[in-house]
Amino acid sequence: MKTKFFLFFTLLSVFIFAQENAESAPADSVAVFDYSLVKSFTLSDVGSDDGTALKIKWECTDNPENKNQFRLYRLTDGDTVRTLLGNFALSAEYTDENLNREESYSYSLVAVDSLGVEMQGIVSTDLMKPKANYFKTDKIILLLMILIYTIVIIILVETVKKGKVLFVRKISGLDTLDEAVGRATEMGRPVLYVPGSSTMSDIATIASLNILGPVAKKIAEYETRLIVPNRDPIVMTVAKEVVKESYSEAGRPDAYSDNDVFFLTDSQFGYAAAISGIMTREKPATNLLLGMFWAESLIMAEAGNTAGAIQIAGTDAVSQLPFFITSCDYTIIGEELYAASAYLSREPLLMGTLKAQDYFKGMIIAFICLYLFFLIISTIFGGNVLFLNKILDIIRFIFNS
Amino acid sequence: MFIRRTLPLLVAGFFGIATIIQFFVPHPASRTFYNMVLDWMIIVTAFTYLMAVQSTIELHTTKIKRKVEGWQYSLVVLISLGITAFIGILGGAFTPSTILMKLIPAFKPSSTSPLMYTYLYMQVPMQSTIFSLLAFYMASAAFRSFKARSFDATMLLVTAAIVTIGRVPLGEFIYKGFPEIIEWILKYPNMAAQRGILIGVELGMIATSLKIILGIERKYLGGGK
Numbered sequence: 001m002k003t004k005f006f007l008f009f010t011l012l013s014v015f016i017f018a019q020e021n022a023e024s025a026p027a028d029s030v031a032v033f034d035y036s037l038v039k040s041f042t043l044s045d046v047g048s049d050d051g052t053a054l055k056i057k058w059e060c061t062d063n064p065e066n067k068n069q070f071r072l073y074r075l076t077d078g079d080t081v082r083t084l085l086g087n088f089a090l091s092a093e094y095t096d097e098n099l100n101r102e103e104s105y106s107y108s109l110v111a112v113d114s115l116g117v118e119m120q121g122i123v124s125t126d127l128m129k130p131k132a133n134y135f136k137t138d139k140i141i142l143l144l145m146i147l148i149y150t151i152v153i154i155i156l157v158e159t160v161k162k163g164k165v166l167f168v169r170k171i172s173g174l175d176t177l178d179e180a181v182g183r184a185t186e187m188g189r190p191v192l193y194v195p196g197s198s199t200m201s202d203i204a205t206i207a208s209l210n211i212l213g214p215v216a217k218k219i220a221e222y223e224t225r226l227i228v229p230n231r232d233p234i235v236m237t238v239a240k241e242v243v244k245e246s247y248s249e250a251g252r253p254d255a256y257s258d259n260d261v262f263f264l265t266d267s268q269f270g271y272a273a274a275i276s277g278i279m280t281r282e283k284p285a286t287n288l289l290l291g292m293f294w295a296e297s298l299i300m301a302e303a304g305n306t307a308g309a310i311q312i313a314g315t316d317a318v319s320q321l322p323f324f325i326t327s328c329d330y331t332i333i334g335e336e337l338y339a340a341s342a343y344l345s346r347e348p349l350l351m352g353t354l355k356a357q358d359y360f361k362g363m364i365i366a367f368i369c370l371y372l373f374f375l376i377i378s379t380i381f382g383g384n385v386l387f388l389n390k391i392l393d394i395i396r397f398i399f400n401s
Numbered sequence: 402m403f404i405r406r407t408l409p410l411l412v413a414g415f416f417g418i419a420t421i422i423q424f425f426v427p428h429p430a431s432r433t434f435y436n437m438v439l440d441w442m443i444i445v446t447a448f449t450y451l452m453a454v455q456s457t458i459e460l461h462t463t464k465i466k467r468k469v470e471g472w473q474y475s476l477v478v479l480i481s482l483g484i485t486a487f488i489g490i491l492g493g494a495f496t497p498s499t500i501l502m503k504l505i506p507a508f509k510p511s512s513t514s515p516l517m518y519t520y521l522y523m524q525v526p527m528q529s530t531i532f533s534l535l536a537f538y539m540a541s542a543a544f545r546s547f548k549a550r551s552f553d554a555t556m557l558l559v560t561a562a563i564v565t566i567g568r569v570p571l572g573e574f575i576y577k578g579f580p581e582i583i584e585w586i587l588k589y590p591n592m593a594a595q596r597g598i599l600i601g602v603e604l605g606m607i608a609t610s611l612k613i614i615l616g617i618e619r620k621y622l623g624g625g626k
Contacts, residue, residue, distance in 0.1 A: 050427045101429070132428045139425055146421070150611055157617065203606040206613065206621055213620040233449035236456060238621060245622075262460045263453040267524065269531035281471060295535060302538040316602040318595050326546040334598040338605030341620060349617045357601075357608045364600055 033068060033111030033119040037061045037090075043107055043125040048139075051101030051132030056125070058109060060090035070109045071118065077104035077127050087112065104129045141401030149360055156359075157352035166351050173312050173330035174343050177288075180310050181218050184285035190225035191215075192284035194275060194300065196291020196315070197268060200234045203338075204316045208291035209235070209242055210341035211314075215288065216243045220250035228261040229278060231271045236263045272296035276303035289313040289328070290337065293320045301327035314340070371395045410616045417614035457482065488515040560586065 039059045046053040056072065072094060073082040085107075088094065099105060104127040111119045160166060184191045193215065195208040212228070219226045228243060230236035240261045247256040264274045276299060279287065287304040289297070289311065297313075297320040304311045305327045313324035314332025324331045332340060335357065342350035371392065378388040416438070423431045461475035491504065492515035513521065549555040566572040567583035612618035 048427055050429050050432060134426055134428050136425050136427050143425055146607070149607060150615075153608070153611055153615070203609050207605075207609055210609075210618060210620040233453035233456075234446065237449065237452060241622070242620065259460050259463055263456040266453075267528060269528040270524075273527075273531045295532070298538045298542060299531065299534055302542060316605070318598050318602075321598070323542065326542040335601030335605040338602075338609050341618065345620075350612070353608050353612050353617060357604045360604050361601060364604075 033121055035111075035121050035123050037063070037066075038109070038123055041109060041123055041125060043128050045128070045131045046095060048133050048136040049130075051130045052099050053095055053097045054099060054105060054107075054128060054130050055093060055095050056107045057093040058091065062091075066090065067114045068111050068119070071112050073108045073110065075106050075108065075124075077106070082108065087116075099130050101130050101132055139401065141398055149356065152359060153353050153356040156355050157349050160348040160352040160355075166355050168339075168343060168351065168354060171332065171336050171339065171343055173314060173332040173336065174340055176310075176312060176330050177215060177344070178218065180286040180288070180312055181215070181222055181224065183310055184219075185222040185224045187285040189283055189285035190227050191219055191286045191288065192275075192278060192282070192304075192309075193226060193228045193288045194291070195228065195230065195235055195239055196289075196293055197231050197271060197296060198292035199232045200238065202292045204292040205232075205235055207316075207337050207340065208314075209238055211290055211337075211344065212239060212242050213246050214341075214344040216246035217250045220247040220252040220255055223252065223255060225257075226260060227278065227282065227284065229264045229271075229275060230262065231264060231266055231268075233263055236261065268294065268296055269299075272299040275300045279303045279307045279309065283307060284309055287311045289315075289324070290332065290340075291315065293317055293324075298323040298327065304328075367395060367398065371399075406619070406622060409622055410619065414614050414616060417610065421614075454482070485516070485519060488519065492516050 037060050039061055041058040042056070044055050044057070046055050058070065060066075068090065069087045070090060070092075071087055072085040074085055074096060075082045085094065085096065096105070096107075106125050106127045108122050108124040110122050113119055156166075181191060193212060195212060196202070196205050198205050200206070216226055226243065228239050230239060240258065243261050244253075244256050247253050264271050278284070279300075280303065284307075287300075287309045289300060289304075290313065293300075293315050294317065297315070297317075301311060301313060301324055311328035312330045312332070313328040314337045315321065315324065316334050316337055318334070321331065321333060339354050339357070342354045374388055374391050374395070378385060378392060381388065383389070419434070420438070423435050458479065461478050464475040465472050465479075543561070546554075547558045547561060549558050563579075564583055564586060566575070567579040572579040572583075609618065613621070
């Protein structure tokens, strides 16, 4: 039995050894590479960049038996030593990045045999400097969209200025703001306004502060206390100004207390813990959680729910919306947060921008439907109709841009 | 009026347009401008933290002075702030400073600075404690929302039950196709709804930004209009 095993393993190892040898045998290596096989070897500048990249492309006459590779070298003008960039196939392209736009570069190809030994001969490009561009051509559609959007906004704002009345659908969460503030007044308890956990660079925070203005004005009119705890010092500064101005507008500058708009901490869960503490100690009748929230959203919302306050939350963070919907009485979902400013103030100029948003959304829906329509027709015809494929490519290009 | 209204609007408009242009220009000059603005932001943010400290001290000092309910906690906040600032300034943020070693000869250099020590062994455990509460809150929120009161709520309950079972090994044990069903739910109906919301959000963001750049939206400057 032992002898049989021994024989089996010996034969197996001989077989494997023979296989490895057969693979590594230099069947096609030659000492000199025929560079006339190189059909093209071009060096070009990479477009839409900051002048730090060059593109090298080479192509060889197709010969399936040729198992050689090319070794690509870079030579900086003024240097004598070439830098190896790697081994590549006989036809390939390579983008050399992180270059200096003040210097010129040339590239060389040296053939290597299947053992990795460099063969005689070399082919090189001329010197070239990478160029810095002034426009990202791949973003042209995006720029066009922004321009069209801006023009639509301006046109609608001008239309509204002339007196056209625009219809805006009912947003329950915003309609209830008055009722929520009124409830706090009746109960003699404060209103807690949380402007989110993010910084001023977040558009959701700006949207939240835009809502804070009308809310603070209403609260000042009702002579109720407003508490605004902040996580970011810049947001705190802006919130102070917004509340102070709103109290002045309501004719109650004396009711404004600087200590009611304050900084808590920039720690995410420290902030959540502090807000929960305020909800438990101060027992606000109304909690308004509007802005950008992350994992702390549920901690705050559940603490408010347990305290028995009426809660209105709003965020554009899709992952946090289910938590707010579960724990709050009203939830302002996504875009409604950005519409709130116009909805509450009913200012004609802001209403115009709201309508522009709707028109653009309609346009995106139309594009998606158009794409779906052409995709179905193209599938019915087996995907071979050139005209349909072109249309689909154009729509795909617009979406990708 | 010019300082309080017009100038901030002009500054917001100028930097808004400049940042949009910067996005479309790949030239190094554009990147230099962007980096410069980022540096300005860092400097401004650093100074605003002084205002944050001032706000915290003022708020808690007032609470202690007026002896409002729970004023003792305010005392804890102020003492903690003082101690942290003290060890931060003398102990260095990341490596023990030589000042501390000169002041206290017995102080031995260590790889963990005193400030990092307070962060690692006090702040991090406290944050983790609050974070762990999330699990309990999630259970209570799920209990409330998964009551089959209406057709929509029943749909939510059924979907949630399928996803929950399918996400644990038990699901695959019961029926091998469970993970594929979950993938389908998350990839198609769920993603479609999310994208619908996200398209609206993105447009809202652009509209809000344009409103600020064009000076249509002014509430962030304070006041209603």
